[in-house]
Amino acid sequence: MKHPVDVHVGKRVRHRRWMLGMTQQQLAEKVGIKFQQIQKYETGMNRVSASRLWDIAEALSVPINYFFEGLGGQEGLMAQGVVPGDILADKEALELVRSYYAIPENQRRRLFELARVLSDTAA
Numbered sequence: 001m002k003h004p005v006d007v008h009v010g011k012r013v014r015h016r017r018w019m020l021g022m023t024q025q026q027l028a029e030k031v032g033i034k035f036q037q038i039q040k041y042e043t044g045m046n047r048v049s050a051s052r053l054w055d056i057a058e059a060l061s062v063p064i065n066y067f068f069e070g071l072g073g074q075e076g077l078m079a080q081g082v083v084p085g086d087i088l089a090d091k092e093a094l095e096l097v098r099s100y101y102a103i104p105e106n107q108r109r110r111l112f113e114l115a116r117v118l119s120d121t122a123a
Contacts, residue, residue: 005071007044009053012067014042016060018094030059 017027017038024042028035031052040046041056048056057064103111 002044003047006047008071009048009067010042010044012069013038013048013056013060015094016062016066017042018091019098020060021098022060027056027059031055 013027017024024035024038028038031038032055033052037046041048041052053064053067057066060066100108100111
């Protein structure tokens with residue numbers, strides 16, 4: 001059975017990899033493992049060892065604590081049986097965020113203002 005913390009860490013690996021536009025194969029090559037292992041880490045099927053998490057953090061240019069951000073306390077996790085939802089768990093949301101940051105800054109600000117106006121009128 002998957003442990004909620006392993007699932008959370010795996011999601012954070014996948015999110016960061018996606019934000020960088022990196023494939024599982026590219027990450028695996030940087031870490032020195034096969035891409036199938038990255039798949040297993042990202043789904044929480046396999047637990048990431050401390051040394052491997054260190055290598056992944058280096059490859060993804062994030063501090064180790066990045067993988068644990070958003071993780072509630074032990075009591076909350078066990079009571080729920082799952083890690084609280086994450087907006088970036090949705091593939092579409094990840095693609096939207098990556099695309100958004102690829103837009104030149106002046107256009108991005110205008111798009112943000114448009115989205116704010118649209119969301120205000122929808123409420």
